[in-house]
Amino acid sequence: MEPILVSPVLESLQAGVLRITLNRPEKLNAFNPGVHQGLAAAMARAESESAIRCLLITGAGRGFCAGQDLTERDMKAAAIDLGTGLEAWYNPLVKRMRALPKPIVCAVNGVAAGAGANFALACDIVLAARSASFIQAFVKIGLVPDCGGSYFLPRLAGMQRAMALAMTGGRLSAEDAERWGLIWKCVDDAQLQSEAEKLAIALAAGPTRSIGFIKNAMYASANNTLAEQLDLERDLQREVGKGEDYREGVAAFLEKRAPAFSGK
């Protein structure tokens, strides 16, 4: 009998939201080549289809993502070059997520460990179930944080907390992750998917160019001086002010009605 092929990444598009589900629940959705290929395909779709105005990323089963699948590497090999996998998959993925001029919502439904934790932090707005947790598991196996962890953690949580998380590989609860500013919101498990969906649908109905420019400005601020940031704001405002959504937003305000943004 033919084996039943189950896609390691599921996609569905509804109301402008591309829902992307990591789908290896028996391995807590650990990254393997199939997951990387699926995510690369979903990103390509998000980049090219104008009907997609928001991404929503989550995991199937009880975990969000346990990071790199540790059974995939040939531990008997004389030399192992882990940089190859980062160059081929993880680094392009994080760069594409940050460069995508559309919002990415993450619904962390369970444990997020190693590259899985930092993949979540690479998203723009992160919600987590109360039972979820974040683990910088790298040190437990003699590695260093990757998938952007050493960039995101100090910026989100501050150097002391980032350092301790990375050096100990300790588990951070979703509630503490919210308290520390690592994520936007921790919600009851039963509410996670509906809350995340509500947010994603609202963002997808928003002024997409404006939201893309907001993303650009916020992330650029990490490396800009105030003067550079003011210049960037001027340039972005100039550009977004030429769009349909600005006219629609102002017209809707003046006419005391809800705006109908086209994303243009």
Ligand code: T3D
């Ligand atoms: O190689 C490179 O490219 C370098 C890049 C590295 C990036 C990284 O992400 S390094 C970090 C890799 N991840 C980890 O070290 C985490 C390993 N997993 C865990 O520590 C634990 O599984 C968790 C703390 C995440 C969850 O614990 P728990 O008790 O809730 O679940 P479990 O029983 O450990 O896991 C359930 C199953 O998933 C289990 O399979 P089994 O025994 O039922 O058949 C377990 O082996 C599997 N699983 C969990 N994580 C991974 C995994 N299988 C492969 N790779 C994993 N990362």
